[in-house]
Amino acid sequence: GGPASLSRFRGALVAAVLGDCVGGEFEGAEEVPMESVLQHLSSLDDETKGNGILEYSDDTAMARCVVQSLLTRAGFDERDMARRFAKEYSASPGRGYGSGVIQVLKKLSSPQLSDVYQPARDQFNGRGSFGNGGAMRAAPFALAFPDPADVKKFAHRGAMLTHSCSLGYNGAVLQALAVHLSLQGALDLPQKFISTLITEMEDVESSEATLNDARILKEAEKPFCERLHRVSDLMNRSKVSIEEVISELGNGIAALHSVPTAIFCVLHCLQPRECLPENYGGLERTIAYSLALGGDTDTIACMAGAIAGAHYGIEAIPQSWIKCCEGAEDADMNAERLHMLYQQT
Numbered sequence: 001g002g003p004a005s006l007s008r009f010r011g012a013l014v015a016a017v018l019g020d021c022v023g024g025e026f027e028g029a030e031e032v033p034m035e036s037v038l039q040h041l042s043s044l045d046d047e048t049k050g051n052g053i054l055e056y057s058d059d060t061a062m063a064r065c066v067v068q069s070l071l072t073r074a075g076f077d078e079r080d081m082a083r084r085f086a087k088e089y090s091a092s093p094g095r096g097y098g099s100g101v102i103q104v105l106k107k108l109s110s111p112q113l114s115d116v117y118q119p120a121r122d123q124f125n126g127r128g129s130f131g132n133g134g135a136m137r138a139a140p141f142a143l144a145f146p147d148p149a150d151v152k153k154f155a156h157r158g159a160m161l162t163h164s165c166s167l168g169y170n171g172a173v174l175q176a177l178a179v180h181l182s183l184q185g186a187l188d189l190p191q192k193f194i195s196t197l198i199t200e201m202e203d204v205e206s207s208e209a210t211l212n213d214a215r216i217l218k219e220a221e222k223p224f225c226e227r228l229h230r231v232s233d234l235m236n237r238s239k240v241s242i243e244e245v246i247s248e249l250g251n252g253i254a255a256l257h258s259v260p261t262a263i264f265c266v267l268h269c270l271q272p273r274e275c276l277p278e279n280y281g282g283l284e285r286t287i288a289y290s291l292a293l294g295g296d297t298d299t300i301a302c303m304a305g306a307i308a309g310a311h312y313g314i315e316a317i318p319q320s321w322i323k324c325c326e327g328a329e330d331a332d333m334n335a336e337r338l339h340m341l342y343q344q345t
């Protein structure tokens with residue numbers, strides 16, 4: 001489809017859910033042989049197995065809250081979004097939430113709470129969380145707002161409800177920007193895609209709060225920019241091993257060790273790869289490759305899925321995968337509603 005087509009919206013939201021659902025199988029595994037990934041994925045095609053439904057985790061549970069809030073309020077409303085996070089957590093606490101964020105979600109359900117951003121600020125002795133929980137639910141912001149300035153502003157505020165450390169919320173801004181660019185067709189020019197992200201993040205990471213957090217955590221002056229330069233270096237190499245990707249970019253639960261990784265997965269899988277089946281299209285390659293990195297597989301595949309889905313569109317997603325994943329059909333319907341909201345704004 002053309003820029004911001006309905007197919008791209010559907011692809012983004014549905015592939016994010018698929019990444020989360022199929023990635024759950026390997027979450028936290030240190031090493032994941034590609035053979036196991038391909039076996040897992042091909043079992044989804046095998047209807048005779050009747051392997052039931054793959055459940056979504058915190059990634060999708062919170063993204064659904066973001067979507068519902070943006071749609072119901074026709075824009076960003078922090079109190080409404082916070083209330084939905086809290087309600088969702090208390091209804092289904094067993095979705096695999098990070099151990100820290102649970103405290104925030106419990107505090108957000110208090111009716112006495114006057115500042116919905118305060119519980120997040122109190123995390124980790126006042127430093128805030130740098131986990132990828134803000135980034136994992138950031139894609140819908142790119143589907144609700146056409147103006148990149150709004151995408152950045154609201155992805156930031158939406159993440160701040162649980163992640164007040166800049167290394168957490170800037171990951172959400174980066175993820176939302178990557179989905180925004182991909183929706184516009186920017187992955188047709190991969191080199192320009194990554195250099196645009198670097199330029200954007202140069203600006204985002206020049207804030208006083210960001211520079212200060214990076215100093216305290218002994219990271220590079222502009223941590224996400226530094227990682228995006230690594231992504232750019234890796235994508236220009238003819239051969240890259242999984243071990244190198246993990247050691248250069250990471251596969252962990254910190255936003256810094258997973259958002260640039262997800263972006264790399266998408267870029268790396270734009271072309272056919274030796275380690276992946278020839279009959280796989282780009283979207284299937286991206287999901288499979290993300291899982292083979294191990295670590296926080298559901299979240300990395302969810303984020304890579306959103307970016308790749310926005311590029312390839314809904315037609316690239318195997319029907320058999322959609323049928324196996326809880327929440328995939330809902331995501332498809334919500335993508336259509338977000339597409340209407342996007343066009344109204």
Ligand code: 8NA
Nearest residue numbers: 028096098099100101124128129130131132133253296299
């Ligand atoms: P979070 O805010 O609780 O952060 C996740 C974890 O990161 C925390 O529990 C801490 O261990 C660590 N952390 C974050 N900020 C700091 C800090 N300032 N100082 C010290 N440690 C810190 O949760 P989240 O919403 O960011 O979730 C992140 C990931 O964890 C998600 O992928 C989610 O699915 C979850 N999770 C991951 C695994 C896994 O094995 N990869 C398993 C279960 C849950």
Ligand code: MG
Nearest residue numbers: 057058059298
């Ligand atoms: Mg999860």
Ligand code: MG
Nearest residue numbers: 027296298299
């Ligand atoms: Mg995860």
